[in-house]
Amino acid sequence: MNYLTKKKFSTPINRSEVAQNWRQRGYSCELFTDPPGREWNNFVHRTNELVTVVEGVLEMTIQGQSFVVEPGDEAFIPRDAVHSVKNVHSATTRWLYGYD
Numbered sequence: 712m713n714y715l716t717k718k719k720f721s722t723p724i725n726r727s728e729v730a731q732n733w734r735q736r737g738y739s740c741e742l743f744t745d746p747p748g749r750e751w752n753n754f755v756h757r758t759n760e761l762v763t764v765v766e767g768v769l770e771m772t773i774q775g776q777s778f779v780v781e782p783g784d785e786a787f788i789p790r791d792a793v794h795s796v797k798n799v800h801s802a803t804t805r806w807l808y809g810y811d
Contacts, residue, residue: 714773719785724765729807733761738809745798752795758810760788767804770797
């Protein structure tokens with residue numbers, strides 16, 4: 712399965728545009744901020760999730776598949792999929808996430 716769409720949104724990211732796009736697709740849109748090196752490992756949600764990086768770089772692993780998510784990219788995490796997120800940027804990473 713393809714979990715990553717490169718350059719889904721133009722940069723710099725306009726949060727309102729992302730939120731409107733996601734709302735039309737049935738998703739919420741919230742902002743999260745991670746310091747350098749922060750990791751969230753082996754999470755599972757009962758809903759689908761979307762992630763878009765606003766600033767910085769994330770490394771994501773979904774069902775054992777790893778990739779880098781940069782500003783403008785959109786990652787799709789299917790419901791019940793084991794996933795991890797790590798801020799691999801040298802500074803704070805800000806990212807949007809939403810659930811359906």
